[in-house]
Amino acid sequence: MDSEAPQVEMCFFPYVGGGHQIPMIDIARLFASHGAKSTIIVTPTNALQFQNSILRDQNSGHPISIHALQLLDGAISPDSDMSATPSTDTTVLREPLELFLIEHKPDCIVFDMFHRWAAELFDGLGIRRIVFNGSGCFPRCVRESIRKYEPHEKVGSDYEPFLVPGLPDRIELTRSQLPVFIRDKSGSSDRMAKDEEKSFGAVVNSFYELEPAYADYFRKEMGKKAWLVGPASLCNKNATDKAERGKQADQSCLRWLDEKEPNSVLYISFGSKPSFAPGQFLEIAHALEASNYSFIWVVGKTFKDEERCLPGGFEERIKESKKGVIVRGWAPQLLILEHGAVGGFMTHCGWNSMLEGVCCGVPMITWPLSAEQFSNEKLVTDVLGFGVQVGSMEWMSFSSEKKALVVRAKVEVAVKRLMGGGDEVVEMRKRAKELVEKAKKAVQVGGSSYIDADALIEELKSSKKNGSRGMMVQPHQLMH
Ligand SMILES: O=c1ccn([C@@H]2O[C@H](COP(=O)(O)OP(=O)(O)O[C@H]3O[C@H](CO)[C@@H](O)[C@H](O)[C@H]3O)[C@@H](O)[C@H]2O)c(=O)[nH]1
Numbered sequence: 001m002d003s004e005a006p007q008v009e010m011c012f013f014p015y016v017g018g019g020h021q022i023p024m025i026d027i028a029r030l031f032a033s034h035g036a037k038s039t040i041i042v043t044p045t046n047a048l049q050f051q052n053s054i055l056r057d058q059n060s061g062h063p064i065s066i067h068a069l070q071l072l073d074g075a076i077s078p079d080s081d082m083s084a085t086p087s088t089d090t091t092v093l094r095e096p097l098e099l100f101l102i103e104h105k106p107d108c109i110v111f112d113m114f115h116r117w118a119a120e121l122f123d124g125l126g127i128r129r130i131v132f133n134g135s136g137c138f139p140r141c142v143r144e145s146i147r148k149y150e151p152h153e154k155v156g157s158d159y160e161p162f163l164v165p166g167l168p169d170r171i172e173l174t175r176s177q178l179p180v181f182i183r184d185k186s187g188s189s190d191r192m193a194k195d196e197e198k199s200f201g202a203v204v205n206s207f208y209e210l211e212p213a214y215a216d217y218f219r220k221e222m223g224k225k226a227w228l229v230g231p232a233s234l235c236n237k238n239a240t241d242k243a244e245r246g247k248q249a250d251q252s253c254l255r256w257l258d259e260k261e262p263n264s265v266l267y268i269s270f271g272s273k274p275s276f277a278p279g280q281f282l283e284i285a286h287a288l289e290a291s292n293y294s295f296i297w298v299v300g301k302t303f304k305d306e307e308r309c310l311p312g313g314f315e316e317r318i319k320e321s322k323k324g325v326i327v328r329g330w331a332p333q334l335l336i337l338e339h340g341a342v343g344g345f346m347t348h349c350g351w352n353s354m355l356e357g358v359c360c361g362v363p364m365i366t367w368p369l370s371a372e373q374f375s376n377e378k379l380v381t382d383v384l385g386f387g388v389q390v391g392s393m394e395w396m397s398f399s400s401e402k403k404a405l406v407v408r409a410k411v412e413v414a415v416k417r418l419m420g421g422g423d424e425v426v427e428m429r430k431r432a433k434e435l436v437e438k439a440k441k442a443v444q445v446g447g448s449s450y451i452d453a454d455a456l457i458e459e460l461k462s463s464k465k466n467g468s469r470g471m472m473v474q475p476h477q478l479m480h
Contacts, residue, residue: 007063008107008460009037013097015112016043016077017084018272019350020134022246023205024112025050026232027132029057030443032064033235034453036460039106041097043077044068053241069096085273086114086371094121101125107460110203119195128460131199133192135351136206137218137226138379139372141167143182144222147193152178159393166221168213169383176394177374201225203456205232205351207442207449210358210435211379227452231355233334234443242334246272249332253296253325254339263343263429266295266419267336267362270348270369274300278308280405285310287411288324289317293419296336298327337362344418346390349376358384359439361432363425365414367392367406384435386428390414 010031014024025040032038040050047068057064071077071092078090094117101109101122108128111118122129133140142164146152151162158176175183196202206228208215218224236242243249257265268284270276276284281299288295289311299309318324333353336342337360345357346365354376357364364387366377374395380387390411394404418425442449 006461006464007035007037008457008464009039009104010460011039011041011101011104011106011109013041013109013111013115013118014046014132015084015086015114016046016079016088016090018246019352020086020112020114020132021046022272023134023230023232023352024110024132025053026235026245027110027203027205027229029053029062029064030229030232030235031453031457032057032062034450034457035063036457037063038065039104040064040066041100042066042068043071043079043093045077045079049247052244053236056241067100069093069100071096083273088114090115091117094118097121098125101127107464108200113192113195116192116195119199123198129199130456131196131202132205133196133202134205135372135376136204136211136355136379137214137228138211138383139351139375140224141214141217141222142171142173142375142378143372144193146173146178146182152183168217171375171378171382173374173378174393177368179371179395196224201227201456204228205230205355207231207439207447208452209438209442209448210355211383227456229449229453229456231359231439231443231449233352233356234359234439236334239335242338243332245332245334247330249330249335250327251332251335253327254332254335256322256325257296257336257339257341259322260294260341262340263421264294264419265339265341266293266344266346266365266415267342268295268346269298269331269333269353270300270367271350271353274298274348277405278305281309282311283405283408284411285314286408287415289314290408291412291415291419292323293415294322295324296327296331296342297324298331298333301328334360343421344415346415349373349380351376354380358432358435361429361436363387363418363428363432365390365418370396384431386432386435388414388418 012024012028014021028038028040047066054064054066075092078084078088108130109122110130110132113131113133145164145166149165151165152175155162159174161172161174164171204226207230208228215228219226236245337356342362345362347353349366349368364380366380366387367390368374368377381389390406392406441447
């Protein structure tokens with residue numbers, strides 16, 4: 001490293017909730033641990049959520065801070081009711097952000113693509129922008145291929161599988177599994193893709209060894225400049241950091257897990273905003289009772305209609321038999337997944353959950369619901385080979401109450417297949433273990449993600465030293 005070069009100043013502007021915000025906070029902490037002066041720009045609500053872990057990092061000597069944007073008088077923060085979705089309008093943050101950036105002029109800003117107005121602001125201010133879109137290379141290759149070749153236009157029905165053209169593996173999807181904005185050709189995805197094209201590159205929460213063919217494809221075939229610096233969750237080294245990630249979690253389920261045999265518990269979570277129709281909760285509950293494996297089930301804040309969600313006496317029965325725990329708030333997901341008693345993960349295939357399952361070596365039951373989750377499922381089951389599909393077929397939108405049910409028999413089959421621990425699952429665990437080691441190595445000194453993070457910092461340093469924005473060199477993976 002060039003010790004004479006000035007310290008690089010990076011700003012991070014995460015989205016206002018859930019699966020996009022958590023990894024970006026981790027990524028900011030990761031860059032600070034590499035010596036970059038990192039400032040996380042958030043709303044006042046969010047600042048409180050993350051301040052403890054940032055304080056701990058500061059105490060370890062990492063150059064990191066949080067800046068809480070001061071909203072104009074009368075303005076309401078987009079996360080005030082904690083229910084932000086990808087379509088939440090965040091333009092109210094624009095003015096205070098602009099004031100901050102004019103004063104601080106960082107060397108770059110890593111921003112979430114869901115702040116749809118932000119690229120224009122950064123360009124206007126002449127600030128180098130690096131995009132973060134939350135997911136990995138694989139789903140982005142799938143999306144680009146579909147955008148380019150439109151294979152979904154060439155099938156006869158929403159449920160007829162089509163091949164996603166040009167990818168390193170044979171990947172099939174159906175039209176019903178595609179986001180509505182792709183099916184309807186609405187401009188929002190095109191605009192975000194264009195924003196990404198014009199940025200200096202992308203910081204990706206992934207690691208090369210997880211998806212080498214797709215990291216190469218993303219960079220070489222699709223011509224994207226990308227720094228794969230993850231898995232970001234691995235920067236949480238101690239139990240306190242892991243427990244406080246995102247929100248304060250109720251940890252009582254960990255004591256319950258301590259009593260269980262290795263690999264005997266199924267962990268069920270559908271991400272930061274679990275949302276099902278009552279009938280779907282009911283199908284899951286019946287399947288869990290019928291399959292008779294122990295489980296921790298995160299249902300989110302609360303059931304909308306408690307009585308229609310669970311069979312009569314369900315909670316009393318599972319409590320008495322010690323078969324299961326229902327978490328109504330925020331679960332300490334990282335601590336649960338790394339607990340030896342957990343042998344399976346039923347997941348909606350959000351990128352973070354998928355990656356966290358990989359880092360903990362836990363095979364999955366894949367139950368994609370929306371966004372790019374159907375693509376992520378293919379990575380888990382068809383490419384990495386450590387998942388069992390529950391068989392969900394229908395993309396559901398955030399606003400829609402129309403949700404296709406997966407019936408209890410299908411859920412039960414998947415649970416028994418994964419938790420039964422047959423030869424297939426033994427193989428999955430073996431593959432998963434290998435990936436755990438690769439993930440850990442990637443973020444250690446000399447690992448692929450470590451090198452990528454340093455490469456970005458060095459790039460920023462040298463252009464700072466030259467007083468120019470310069471051309472960014474492609475990170476380490478071209479050396480592979
Ligand atoms: O009780 C909980 C619930 C969630 N989490 C954490 O919250 C994050 C959830 O992220 P993810 O699994 O990616 O799910 P979503 O919140 O649904 O993520 C959105 O953002 C992801 C990243 O772009 C996309 O892959 C998803 O499709 C999209 O729904 C993970 O880090 C979990 O560990 C907890 O710690 N406790």
